[in-house]
Amino acid sequence: MSSHKIRSFISIDIDKPEIVEKIKRVQGLLKDKNTRIKLVEPENLHLTLRFLGEISANEVEEIISALSKIQDKSFSIYLKNLGAFPSIPRARVVWIGVSEGADQLKELSHKVNTIIDSLRIGYKDSKEFTPHLTIGRIKSKPSQRLIKTLLENSDVDIGKVEVKDFRLKQSILTPRGPIYKTLHSFKLL
Secondary structure (H helix, E strand, O other): OOOOEEEEEEEEEOOOHHHHHHHHHHHHHHOOOOOOEEEOOHHHOEEEEEEEEEEEHHHHHHHHHHHOOOOOOOEEEEEEEEEEEOOOOOOOEEEEEEEEOHHHHHHHHHHHHHHHHHHOOOOOOOOOOOOEEEEEEEOOOOOHHHHHHHHHOOOOEEEEEEEOEEEEEEEEOOOOOOEEEEEEEEEOO
């Protein structure tokens, strides 16, 4: 295999059409002429279980082999509530929370991270996994109107998503934003 590096991560993709439409409506509320915000493209919506960074093609094969051993059952998550990291007044990342299924997500993330750590591959993140769906990144100070919108829509209800697999993804950075490509899909039972 070639020695070039692949920017990658492990995720659960959000691609159920009616859920994506609801998220796009919420993203529409965030548009603000006084705040520079980069909304996540509908085809790129996902919950990150582990960011790997730059890995080799050989490491991709090692990861696929190791993660294929996970035999978890499929489960449901419920996307609800709008928030921001580090906080709404200082918003940098706008997210939708996970109100149900968060424990199963944490458990799956823990298994994925334990396996990846044992392989000693990729970027190691010391932050604790917080289940969330990033829908936008704020590139300037959030306006008062945007802060008000986030607060007024904090209890937004997006709906239920069946988690039937998780995926090893490649992230190709382009001037117009990232393009994500699935390298391997790991089915849940």
